[in-house]
Amino acid sequence: MRNSKSLLWLFVFAIGLSLPTVGGGEEAVRQVSPLITVTTTKSMPQALADLKDAIINHNYVFIRQQDIDSRLTDTGTENGQVKLVYFCKFSMLDQALKADRRVGVFLPCKITLIQKADHIEMIAINPKAISKQLNEEKLNKLCERLTQDYSDILEEARL
Amino acid sequence: MKRFMAWLTLLCLISASALATDPFLTASKLSDYRPALNDLSIAINNQGYTLVKIQPIDQGLRRKGYEALDYKVVFFANRDQVDKVLTASPEASVVLPLMIILYRNGDSIVASAPSLDRWKGVFNKTLDPMIDRWQRDIAEILREYERQPLVTEYRVASCDWKKGQSHPPVPQYSAASVSVPDPIQAGYATGSCTTSAGTDSAEWQR
Numbered sequence: 001m002r003n004s005k006s007l008l009w010l011f012v013f014a015i016g017l018s019l020p021t022v023g024g025g026e027e028a029v030r031q032v033s034p035l036i037t038v039t040t041t042k043s044m045p046q047a048l049a050d051l052k053d054a055i056i057n058h059n060y061v062f063i064r065q066q067d068i069d070s071r072l073t074d075t076g077t078e079n080g081q082v083k084l085v086y087f088c089k090f091s092m093l094d095q096a097l098k099a100d101r102r103v104g105v106f107l108p109c110k111i112t113l114i115q116k117a118d119h120i121e122m123i124a125i126n127p128k129a130i131s132k133q134l135n136e137e138k139l140n141k142l143c144e145r146l147t148q149d150y151s152d153i154l155e156e157a158r159l
Numbered sequence: 160m161k162r163f164m165a166w167l168t169l170l171c172l173i174s175a176s177a178l179a180t181d182p183f184l185t186a187s188k189l190s191d192y193r194p195a196l197n198d199l200s201i202a203i204n205n206q207g208y209t210l211v212k213i214q215p216i217d218q219g220l221r222r223k224g225y226e227a228l229d230y231k232v233v234f235f236a237n238r239d240q241v242d243k244v245l246t247a248s249p250e251a252s253v254v255l256p257l258m259i260i261l262y263r264n265g266d267s268i269v270a271s272a273p274s275l276d277r278w279k280g281v282f283n284k285t286l287d288p289m290i291d292r293w294q295r296d297i298a299e300i301l302r303e304y305e306r307q308p309l310v311t312e313y314r315v316a317s318c319d320w321k322k323g324q325s326h327p328p329v330p331q332y333s334a335a336s337v338s339v340p341d342p343i344q345a346g347y348a349t350g351s352c353t354t355s356a357g358t359d360s361a362e363w364q365r
Binding site (some may be wrong): 004034035037042055063066068069070072073082088090093094097101102104105106107108110114116119123124125130 | 183208209211212214216219220223225227230232236237238241242245249252253254255257258262264269271273274278281287314365
């Protein structure tokens with residue numbers, strides 16, 4: 001009987017141990033919004049032009065712009081409603097890769113522009129939400145900075 | 160009772176470790192970088208996806224004066240899936256095109272992709288099965304990448320025979336005579352076309 005009680009306590013203890021493993025990490029990630037989103041009533045060409053200016057103003061290098069279905073369909077027949085803008089800051093990239101080589105999964109930086117009926121949504125994946133998964137202290141700091149830069153660039157492009 | 164509790168405890172611990180999912184799907188193999196990139200491109204293609212872009216992170220860094228080992232981001236997508244995403248929840252296009260990073264780690268070339276599970280429930284719920292499918296497809300791509308060497312069947316698309324020669328009958332060839340010059344041109348290769356009439360350059364198609 002005593003052994004059964006001990007085992008019961010062991011079971012309760014094991015459940016207790018497992019909860020932070022199963023739910024804690026998820027919860028920590030969910031506390032940070034996975035997306036950074038702003039909206040603007042500008043036209044798509046204007047929003048793209050202003051976004052590129054904002055990227056350069058924040059000392060990032062514009063890399064390329066493409067349609068969501070680029071290379072999946074013939075040139076000139078792309079959807080046109082969803083555009084992707086890629087950019088990078090090489091010094092930050094170098095630091096990030098030295099901290100964790102897997103950081104490439106959110107490189108180069110990307111902002112997605114989606115044409116809605118009367119406005120455009122500009123969305124970025126929140127680097128802070130991803131860095132929580134990587135669990136790398138140096139990377140957390142970089143991602144916090146990157147999140148701030150994303151927010152600033154999006155805000156400047158929106159105005 | 161004692162035995163039952165012991166089993167229950169063990170079961171609980173096993174479930175806990177299984178549920179704590181790895182944020183990355185990863186595969187690696189001993190290889191040179193270029194063949195590994197080719198293998199990854201072929202595996203992506205075989206899974207029904209189109210290679211959209213190979214982002215040479217390493218070249219970009221080197222051009223800016225930084226030291227960098229081989230490191231590229233391979234983007235890929237499927238047209239039908241993109242259409243479905245745009246219809247169901249355009250916001251979900253932030254995760255597209257899908258990506259796998261390919262980098263050197265010592266003598267190994269590592270292919271790694273972020274787990275997409277965390278996106279389930281973020282967008283329109285009808286896309287959750289699509290996210291599951293992406294996850295399965297990426298896992299399969301990485302499994303195929305890891306299996307080496309990949310054997311690819313090619314057929315002759317055209318033979319560039321010298322003027323004055325009649326076009327030969329069905330050419331005899333071996334896979335060893337074919338090389339893939341660039342994964343961006345996935346599906347095509349150059350090599351030699353050998354028949355009883357002689358050998359000449361040819362273009363091959365997978």
